[in-house]
Every structure is written in C-alpha cells, then in structure tokens.
Amino acid sequence: MNQPQVETPRPAIATLDDLSVRRLTAADAGMGLEIALAGDHPHLFDIPTSLDGLRQLIEQTRAQPWGLPMLCFRGERPAGWVITGLTNLRALNAFLLAVFVDPSESTMALALCIRHLFWNFPLHRLYTQFPLIPAAAGYRELYTRAGFHEEGVMQRHAVVSSQPTDVVVFGLLREEFLTWSAAHEPRLGF
C-alpha cells in the first residue's frame, strides 16, 4: 500500500548570512533603548525613552497574543528590534513596529523578522504607520523595499513638535510576503 505523501514544513530561520534574530527580553532593554534613542526615532515612533518604559513595553508585548518581540543582529552588532501590537484575532492582523539603527541597510533583517511572524502565527496581514517627518524617509524606503504597499496618508493625525503632521500607512499581506520572498530571498519562503 502506498503511503500518503506528507509535506515537510520548512524550519524556522533565525539566521541568514550575517543576520540573526532572537527573542527580545527585558534584559535587552539597554541595547534596545540605545537603538530607540538613535536618530529621530523618538519623534518618529511612539516608543519609550527610558529603560523602565522599554522593559514594560517588552513585557507587555510578550503578554499579548502572538507577542514575539525580536532583536536583530548583524554579526555581533545589534541592528534593530521589532515588536507587534494591537493584534486583532478576528481579522488576523497586527501592527508592526520596527526600529533599526540603519533602515537603509535593514531590508533583509526586517524580512527575517516578518518571516518569523508569518511562520509562527496565522497572521493574514501586518501594517505599520508613522508620521511623515524627514526622518521617515529611510523607513518609507525600507518598507517599500521589503514588499509593503503604501496604503495612504492619514492627514494631520500626529502632532510632532507641536505641529499637526500627516501619517503614512503601510500594509503587507501574507501572500504578498511569500511572493516577495520568492523574488528576493527564496530561503525565506515557507
């Protein structure tokens, strides 16, 4: 009798060339804070600017459904961190917050984290948004390079330096990520 063919799942990927990703814990808060305070991140993202605040954010994220805070390294150097929030268990979507030392060099690091999220959880969609200040340019390019679609601009939603500021929204569907990975980095497919 022929045995039915059983598909073998693709394994988790925690390293890709010189990139690696591991779980971000409260013990990493110091490293995370250094990245968070770099450049104009505090204006760009609604992130804590103290050690205690970041520890709290990490713990809160881990306690949420599908909470998987991640810390990325390039070689031995920390390259950035990624968390999700506002998880919607009915629509299977989550807000993605990615903070990188150098967004222009972080496409594959971001893709590695996204892969880990889609690989682990039945997420249908990830989305992100940030105010359109000059520091946003690098992230706008980063998300576009990583396969996200720019879905529009919410006008005057944010207040940055006391000024009403537009907020750009990006979204990525699971199937779009799989198409993107097939075209750009097949090792990330699953």
Next chain:
Amino acid sequence: MSHALGSDLEAESPLKGHWVILEPLSAENAVEVAQLNRPREMTPQMGGAQERRDVPSSFGPPLVVRLAASSEAVGLMENGEMIGYPGVAVVVIFVDPARARAGAALEAYTMYIDYVFAWGARVVHLEVLSFNREVLSLLRKAKAAPQVRLRQHAFVAGHYWDLLVFGFTHAEWLLQVAPWRRLMPGGDRRPKAFGRNRKAGPE
C-alpha cells in the same frame, strides 16, 4: 469643554434635532441599548459581532439615538481616542437601518460629529467598510475622499474586506456638512431623497 454642546451634555440634557434626539448612555436607557446589539451584530456594515473595546469614550459620553416621533431607541454613537494619536477621535456610529430612515441617520450623524468636535477632538477619524455603499455615497457627496485603504483589514461576513479611512478637522467638517445642513430641516433646500427610493424623514 470648549463648546456649549459639550456643556449641555455634561448636564445630561439631550441634544434635540428635528427627527432625532441624542441622549447620553445611562442606566435608564441601557436595556434599550443592549437590545440594539442584536441588529448591530447582524448588520455587515457594522462589522458583525462587536469585539471587546478597551479605549473608553474620550470626547463626550456615548449617545443613544432616539427617534423624535416615536421615542424609539434606534442607534448608538460613540468614540475613543486613537491609540498613539492624541486628539484624534475614532467615531463609531450605528443606526439600525431597519428602524431609522436615512434622513434621521444623517441628522444624528451631523449632530454627533458636531458634538465630538465640541468636546475638543482635533481630528475625527472614520473607518468605513469598502462595501458600505450608502455611507460611502454620502461621504462622496460631501466631497470627502478616503485617505487610506487598509487592504483586507477587516474580517466580516466570512470574508476579508478593505477598510477606508476618512479623517477631517473641524474646518473641513464645516465645509463637508454645509450641503447637508441645507437639505435638513431648517435648511433652505428640500431633499429629493435620502437613500434609495425613499421619501425624506422618518415615518
């Protein structure tokens, strides 16, 4: 609060329109409001069964929509401050389409948005499901264009749907609402119809 409307409602006095009365949610009307949940859950435009919400109303308490003619509670209007965006009111409006004509719903909507701005909202943020033709048509007539299309962001009636995001300041709202105010009671124009093949105003 910054406006007389807000002050009125702090004293729990209802807002009176021609077709509708908006009154704060309270112990006295809680049972009627609970009964609205069933039609609300069965209305795809409202996204089906409500999920738990953690953000309380920020710009004024929720208001119950009551038809002036029959005193029947037909809807609920509420808001919450958008997480991460101070001053942005995410407005959620439900008016039972089986019991309130479009004219009454429109009047309730305009009164409620006025109210949210009166309570100090900087921007009103509306999310409309992409298949909600009635509301989208109304917004189009007011020359309000969606700012964002959140692709496949909502799971409703067994499918993923896009969610269209509208946002406007008080100044923009006044421009949007001006043509509607002319059509509503007290305005200088008679409506042809609010909604398809319907006479204006509730029965």
